[in-house]
Amino acid sequence: MSLLSDLVNMNLSDSTDKIIAEYIWVGGSGMDMRSKARTLSGPVSDPHKLPKWNYDGSSTGQAPGEDSEVILYPQAIFRDPFRRGNNILVVCDTYTPQGDPIPTNKRYNAAKIFSHPAVVKEEPWYGLEQEYTLLQKDVHWPLGWPIGGFPGPQGPYYCGVGVDKSFGRDIVDAHYKACLYAGVNISGINGEVMPGQWEFQVGPSVGISAGDELWIARYILERITEVAGVVLSFDPKPIPGDWNGAGAHTNYSTKSMRNEGGLKVIKEAIGKLQLRHKEHISAYGEGNERRLTGRHETADINTFTWGVANRGASIRVGRDTEKAGKGYFEDRRPASNMDPYVVTSMIAETTILWKPT
Template sequence: MWHDWVKKGIRKEGFFFPHFLLFNLDYNNGFSKVLCNGALMPKQQALRMQNTGSIQQTEQMYVDILMERRQKLKMPHSAKLDQNVLKQYMNIPIPGDKTQVMYIWIDGTGEGLRCKTKTMDEEPKKPDDCPIWNFDGSSTGQAEGSNSDVYLYPAALYKDPFRMGKNKLLLCETYKYNKTPTETNKRATCKKIMEQVKDQKPWFGMEQEYTMLDQDNHPFGWPKNGFPGPQGPYYCGVGADKVYGRSIVEAHYRACLYAGVKIAGTNAEVMPAQWEFQVGPCEGITMGDDLWIARFLLHRVAEDFGVIMSLDPKPMQGDWNGAGCHTNYSTENMRKDNGIKVIEEAIEKLSKCHMKHIKAYDPNDGEDNKRRLTGLHETSSMTDFSAGVANRGSSIRIPRQVGEDGKGYFEDRRPSSNCDPYTVTELMCRTTILGEL
């Protein structure tokens, strides 16, 4: 039987089937999986080929075998590597006068992070102890090939939780050949604004939501042929049937604490495979620095587990919560007695430039948030500004305790999970402190 030939081919040849294609209809959420040398074919094309007799439908058990094999081939190399072997080499002592410094920067997408490492002859104690470096900006979307050098200016220094010891992580700003900031260097202007308003002591706390995905971009832990049960039991849940990926969350938490990131906590979110960590309270520019390094650590830790971390604001369509980056904010006057009046004044200013903030709260001028801010799933309307006490369906939420105390902070629930924290915090200060409406 040709099925026996297929099984033999799987064992000896992998996905090399020279004489025919194999496919299965309605496999994996309604899509046809057509396999030929490991490739997938759209459903309509599969139907046309079936009607002409050029392919025939494969029994489910053989499709399962093939897809399992295909997934193994898709696993990232880091997930296949034996981490115990790596530990053996990481325990090799390095000369006492040498320090490894990993330079980290935001790439041309405004969302992705890049890194590379420099050996230094002494341990840096502050960012200025590290030299300005450069990289190939044509490979990161930040320069043309004919003039590709982009400069890395040291900005914030952290301990390295992977190499440990004296080794460091260095967050950098990116500058063009003419020493002007690149388009995705939002830190430069944010730092200037934070310097202008430092007497107001602006504090921020940002709640970073994210979704774990496996290597085929399917939510981690979700069934391949359907969906988990409705939302309800997953938020802050406990148990293998309610939360997925806690090991990664715990590893990331420890890495942040070691690095010096002011991580405040973490919890499982409403949608299964969705989590959140909180950073803050941080004053001024430190908010953006700490959140970007926390994101770097999230991706870097997940790399060792072979899991993808998505900051997409709406990774799954349908009756599933999106992902945001709720931003808690206060100034010194808001935290004083009767500060509720200052909070109300700030909210009034925010109401006058709602769409300006919406466009700045994701890296694509509001297009990403359009999928998330629908008025459903604990979100406000994208087009209408609203505020309320303890209302998670409003643009701005005043915590109930703040209302009772008459002072404290408020929460802007509009920023998307993939927002740039430098842009969000800068604009918040421009609007509420400098009065730029």
């Protein structure tokens, strides 16, 4: 095993200028991540200088067998924390050979919204709070839970410390450092309310980069749990009953919200979000109705509410924002399995571009 470890950790830059680029994309389910590697002649820092590539879309649920080729367009580059050296991870989106985005390519429409002059002018910032659950591999039961049984009730686990309160911290810390190494703007981690559940935060990130960074952070976490022999779940309600679900709270601000008088702009934006509540809920993740029950720090899925410092509301405005009269707000509705390209661009489109009739 020491020889295998030595080979895995070998620094290629000692012997060759060639690098390994891991091309990463979102598969047919909208949550499965796929990747494959290729050799490049030397380091690359601009994704648009990377070659396009292709894959068999019939094997990922994204193309029919008789016309299976899907083209990968490189869009963002991150350092590879697994191979290290000059090797890279490449976030890609997906197109037909004719150059049309395939239906599961959610980045394409998001990029159009974020490149709109009115949106560019407002410099939308995002802070994404990704909750997830770690499961024991063979039984798909949360890490630290007795097999076939339940731990003590919620209370001591949130940000908890100790062998009977915190489960999987080594995985979480490894992910934190790997993301920092990769160049992901990861801003923190914490243990969540349900034991075996954790959260990491990405941001503040501007526009389309928020989606790129969250997807690559998910990929890195999936790879680390693969090594650890633990199953990663983004199910919004992995355990029924009196247990917290998993969300992806989305913090958001525009330049107008961050400037003097921004609280008025925030309230206007919240009014727009209320008018389009159903449209947003339909795009905020599968199975979200199991999570948004009005309990466990959620608002009921059918009711739009907002409040200052209210974690049981659809939209929460922080005390600091209220006091300063400017700042940001938090959309607490997105589920843990949401597509960040969809959610971030939809919030920008509704609050900046959409004009209620």
